[in-house]
Amino acid sequence: MSALPTPRTDAYLAELREEFPRLRVVDKPTHPWSRRIDRVLRALTFGGQAAYVSTYTTVLGSTIYLPASWGERSDEARYITLRHEAVHLRQFRRFGVVGMTLIYGLPLFPVGLALGRAAIEWEAYRETLAAYADVYGLHAARDPALHAHIRLQFTGPAYVFMWPFPRMVQRYIDRAVAALEAQSGDAPTP
Ligand SMILES: [Zn+2]
Structure with missing residues (x-):
């Protein structure tokens, strides 16, 4: 994804793959649904959330969606973000996709x-x-x-x-x- 060496991130991703054998990592900019969500969020927040694809990392089910700026980030920044996203992976495992959608998505x-x-x-x-x-x-x-x-x-x-x-x-x-x-x-x- 980038030329920067990211040993800490790579080691942590390997740990996560053990914990979540079905883990997938997807780039948002080339993922059509992420681009659609980006447009919905921009509309819903009158442009306030315009960084969904560029900046925000997202978890859905056992997939982590990486933002466009991921490749420019330091090893430490990526690792810290993945620690946050790992909590969401565990929440999806705990509540299931339907449960998480109800808890997270419906109360718009x-x-x-x-x-x-x-x-x-x-x-x-x-x-x-x-x-x-x-x-x-x-x-x-x-x-x-x-x-x-x-x-x-x-x-x-x-x-x-x-x-x-x-x-x-x-x-x-x-x-x-x-x-x-x-x-x-x-x-x-x-
Ligand atoms: Zn979060």
């Missing part, structure tokens, strides 16, 4: 209070924080810029305004970071 109404989607994504973003801590150290999981990015995923158009309560999202993030700190025995001075 009301747009802006999609509890199922928010719960599904929160489980995965908690893993994103853990992956940042594993790759870069706990300070990376405490980074306010990362927190702002995660808050925006919940409150903004990326997932069609699934949970527009930034302070609540930040409380969840704080709790997740505190749990990571407790795990590593590295609590910050209050």
Whole structure:
């Protein structure tokens, strides 16, 4: 996919293939359905989510759909994204495609209070924080810029305004970071 060496990503993908023997990895830009979803999301969010194919990685069933910018990303960035997507692969295994579609897809109404989607994504973003801590150290999981990015995923158009309560999202993030700190025995001075 790219000339960049990505040992960490390759090793993790090999692990995922063991955990999910039916795992497929597909490029969104050449995948007709991804392009259709991209158009629907642009319309639904009045152009707010225009990065579905270019930037966002997606899991459906046991397939990971990679965005156009995947090849330009660092090994670390890819690995962290795959840690998040692995949570979705496990959710699909747990709930099945129909169950996940019901939890994730149906509550487009009301747009802006999609509890199922928010719960599904929160489980995965908690893993994103853990992956940042594993790759870069706990300070990376405490980074306010990362927190702002995660808050925006919940409150903004990326997932069609699934949970527009930034302070609540930040409380969840704080709790997740505190749990990571407790795990590593590295609590910050209050
Ligand atoms: Zn996700």
